[in-house]
C-alpha cells in the first residue's frame with residue numbers, strides 16, 4: 001500500500017500545502033483559493049497483521065497506488081474545491097463530501113462515476129461550514145467500509161488555530177479515521193459475490209494501519225505501524241495543544257481513550273458542545289460519527305515525581321478493537337502519545 | 341492454565357524510579373480461579389485482584405476472590421503505592437484508568453512491563469477528585485472481561501470549613517450522604533474458558549467478537565439480584581443526597597435510565613463539569629464514568645435500567661436493573 005500521501009495542489013493554492021509530514025499544516029489566507037486534487041479509485045490487497053490479505057478500495061493518489069484512507073484535504077471557508085475522481089475499477093462508484101451533522105444532506109457529490117469514467121466535483125464552501133468532514137463513496141452502504149474514505153478539514157476563514165470561530169485554540173491538528181474490517185465483506189466485493197447481510201469485524205485500523213507492538217515485524221516503521229505513523233501519532237512538547245479530528249468510517253462505535261491527559265471535548269457529530277468537558281474517554285458513534293477534541297499536552301497530572309516526558313497509548317477501550325484476526329492483542333486500533 | 345505460550349508480552353518487575361515513602365499503600369495479588377454465579381444458576385470463571393494486606397488470596401494466583409476486585413479509595417494529593425505481586429505463571433498489570441501518572445507507572449505492558457514473578461510498585465499522586473477504576477492492561481480484552489477491575493475513588497481534601505465527616509464529590513463540589521458505585525458490565529461465557537495469554541501468539545480465539553449473555557452491576561446479576569442486593573440497590577431517606585458513581589465497565593455501549601428520577605451529573609471521568617447536566621438517562625461507552633447527584637423530594641421506588649447495545653448493530657443485547665428506594 002502506498003502510505004505517504006502528498007496532495008498535489010492547483011497552481012493558485014500553494015498556501016494550502018497539505019499533509020506531507022502527516023500533520024495538517026495550515027496558513028490562513030485573506031483570499032479564497034481553488035483547491036484542486038485528483039483521486040483515482042483503485043483496489044488492491046493489504047496484508048493484515050496476522051498475514052491475511054484483505055482486498056480494499058481507496059481514493060488513491062495515483063492510478064496504480066492504493067491509499068486507505070485517502071490523503072486528507074485542508075481548506076478554508078470561501079475556497080473552491082475542485083476534485084477530480086477517476087474510476088479505475090470495474091463497477092460504478094461515486095465521491096461525496098458528507099454533511100456536517102447526521103441527516104444533513106451531503107455537501108457535494110460527483111454523482112455516479114462509471115467504470116473508466118472521470119468526474120469533477122466543484123464546490124465553493126460557504127461561510128459557516130468550518131469543521132471536520134468525511135468524504136466517501138455512498139453508492140452502496142458498504143463502500144465506505146472498503147476504504148473509500150478520507151478526511152476534509154474546513155478551517156474558519158482567516159483562522160489558523162481555531163476549529164470554529166471562537167473555539168479553544170490549538171497549535172497542531174490531525175485526523176484519526178477509524179475503520180472496522182470484516183474480510184468476508186471485502187472478499188465478497190472482490191469476487192462479485194453476494195455481500196453478507198451481517199458483519200463481524202476482525203481488523204481495526206486508525207488511519208488505515210494497526211499498531212505493531214515492540215517485537216513485531218514493522219514495529220516503529222512509520223509507514224506500517226500506527227504507533228509511529230506521523231499522521232496518527234501525537235508527539236509534542238508541553239503546550240503543543242493538538243486538535244484531533246476523529247471520524248468513524250467503520251461499522252462499530254468506539255470508546256476513544258487517551259492516557260496521560262484528558263481531552264478537551266469540543267464537538268460531537270458536528271455539533272459544538274455547549275461547554276467543554278474534560279474526558280479521558282470519548283464515545284465515537286458508528287454510522288459516520290465524528291468528534292473534535294484537543295489533546296492539551298499538559299504534564300501528566302498524577303505523576304510523582306512530576307515529569308513532562310514519556311510515551312503513552314491512545315487506544316480504543318472497546319477492547320475487541322485491540323485485536324487482529326480474533327486474537328493478537330495490541331495489533332488493533334492504537335497509537336502512541338509522546339511527550340517530547 | 342499456566343505460563344503457556346505468550347507473545348508480545350514484556351515481563352518484568354523492576355524497581356520504581358524515584359520511589360518515596362507513600363501516604364497510602366495497596367497490596368494487590370491476583371486470583372485466576374474465582375467464579376460468579378448468575379440468577380439462572382450458571383456460573384463462569386472470574387479473575388481478579390486480591391487485597392494481600394487483608395489476608396486475601398495468594399500471590400500464586402490460584403483460588404478466588406471478590407468481584408469486582410477490592411476498591412481503592414484515596415484522597416487527592418496523597419502519594420499512593422499500588423504494589424502488584426504476580427507469580428511466575430502469568431502476567432498482569434494495574435492501570436489506574438483516568439489517573440495520569442508517569443510512563444513507568446501507567447501499567448501498560450508494551451510501554452513499561454507486564455508484571456510477573458515479583459512485585460512492581462506503581463507510584464502516583466492523584467490531583468483530581470472523582471470516579472476512576474483500575475484494571476489489568478495485559479491481554480486487556482480478555483483480562484478485563486474476566487473481571488480484573490475494581491473501583492478507584494479519589495476524594496477531595498477535607499474542607500476545614502466543613503463539619504467532620506462531610507462527604508463531597510470533589511473540592512467545593514456537592515455534599516452527599518449516600519453513595520453507590522455502579523460498574524455495569526456484560527459477560528460472554530464463551531470468553532471465560534480461555535487461558536491468560538489466549539490469542540497473543542496468533543490464532544482466532546474470538547476476542548473480536550463479544551456476545552454477552554449476562555448483564556451485571558458491580559458483580560451482581562442485573563436480571564433480578566441487583567434489584568435488591570444491598571451492595572448495589574440504594575435505600576435512602578427523603579432529604580438525603582445520593583451520589584451514584586456510574587462506571588461503564590463493559591466493552592459495548594450502554595444507556596443508563598434512572599426510571600423517572602432526574603440526575604444532576606456533576607462530573608465525568610474524574611473532572612467536574614463546567615455546569616451540572618440535568619438528565620434522566622446517559623449514553624456511555626466503555627470506561628466512561630459519570631457522577632450523578634439525586635435529591636429525591638418524595639418517597640418511592642424507582643427502577644434503574646442499564647441497556648447494553650451491540651457496538652455494531654445498536655441492538656439491545658440485554659439489560660441490568662437495580663432500584664433506588666426512598667423512604
Ligand SMILES: [Cu+2]
Nearest residue numbers: 432476478483
Ligand atoms: Cu491481567
Ligand SMILES: [Cu+2]
Nearest residue numbers: 317437475627
Ligand atoms: Cu481503561
